[in-house]
Amino acid sequence: MKEVINGLSVFSEGSNTNRAIIFIHGFPYDHTMWNAQIEALKQKYFCVSYDIRGLGESAAGDGQFTMESFVDDVEEILIKKNLDKPVLCGLSMGGYISLRALERMQDKFSAAILCDTRSEADNNEGKLKRAAGIKRINTEGLAPFAKDFITNCFAEDFRQIKKDALEKIIAKSSSFNPVGVKGCLLAMLSRTDTTQSLSQIKIPTLLICGEKDALTPPSVMKEMFHKIPNAEFVEIKNAGHMTPIENPDEVNKAIINFLNKLD
Numbered sequence: 001m002k003e004v005i006n007g008l009s010v011f012s013e014g015s016n017t018n019r020a021i022i023f024i025h026g027f028p029y030d031h032t033m034w035n036a037q038i039e040a041l042k043q044k045y046f047c048v049s050y051d052i053r054g055l056g057e058s059a060a061g062d063g064q065f066t067m068e069s070f071v072d073d074v075e076e077i078l079i080k081k082n083l084d085k086p087v088l089c090g091l092s093m094g095g096y097i098s099l100r101a102l103e104r105m106q107d108k109f110s111a112a113i114l115c116d117t118r119s120e121a122d123n124n125e126g127k128l129k130r131a132a133g134i135k136r137i138n139t140e141g142l143a144p145f146a147k148d149f150i151t152n153c154f155a156e157d158f159r160q161i162k163k164d165a166l167e168k169i170i171a172k173s174s175s176f177n178p179v180g181v182k183g184c185l186l187a188m189l190s191r192t193d194t195t196q197s198l199s200q201i202k203i204p205t206l207l208i209c210g211e212k213d214a215l216t217p218p219s220v221m222k223e224m225f226h227k228i229p230n231a232e233f234v235e236i237k238n239a240g241h242m243t244p245i246e247n248p249d250e251v252n253k254a255i256i257n258f259l260n261k262l263d
């Protein structure tokens with residue numbers, strides 16, 4: 001089922017009487033990033049995904065986004081979809097949103113799954129890279145930026161073996177509204193550091209990271225894992241930064257094992 005909530009395209013599968021999971025995708029992707037997980041989980045869980053504001057089918061508006069406004073969007077979805085303590089599952093930028101949501105309103109969730117993400121804010125080098133990305137989109141258009149950014153997210157094996165799939169992902173992201181994509185870059189550039197609050201996450205938390213993740217490598221996620229009291233860490237073989245797409249079977253296995261312990 002698809003509905004529009006305050007300009008956001010929100011999708012749900014499964015019965016709303018089951019435990020809910022809210023999936024938040026990475027940048028610059030859309031909710032379809034979670035297709036393989038939702039397919040595996042929808043019989044037993046109420047799976048809610050959405051396109052982050054500015055990406056996919058969601059409205060870009062004026063592109064003036066902050067991490068805070070992205071968390072406001074999550075809160076709005078929880079209210080409008082009547083989600084009672086769902087599991088929060090976010091990848092990379094979806095992880096930044098999740099980490100700030102946990103800092104702001106942990107009591108609204110029963111568990112968290114953090115994939116290929118980090119708690120640190122951008123350092124100066126990272127901020128300048130975002131600025132260069134915005135400049136590139138302004139001067140060259142979105143497509144070259146999307147191609148380079150997305151290619152870097154995937155491990156070499158996937159790039160070689162799944163060329164067509166990668167091309168499709170790049171083509172889709174290249175068709176997004178550049179205003180929305182730039183708004184997301186600014187929101188990530190200006191996000192706060194959530195490292196100090198990791199020790200305050202009391203709900204069960206699963207951390208997932210691709211062994212070949214070049215953006216948020218296992219070493220970074222292991223540090224997060226050590227700071228979260230009730231956490232598990234699973235490294236995904238044969239995957240880079242986009243674990244749910246690159247090795248869906250292993251990611252599904254990790255998520256199902258984790259969820260089974262909650263039931």
Ligand code: MLT
Nearest residue numbers: 026027091092093094215
């Ligand atoms: C993502 O996958 O969401 C991005 O790599 C996040 C980022 O650029 O920091």
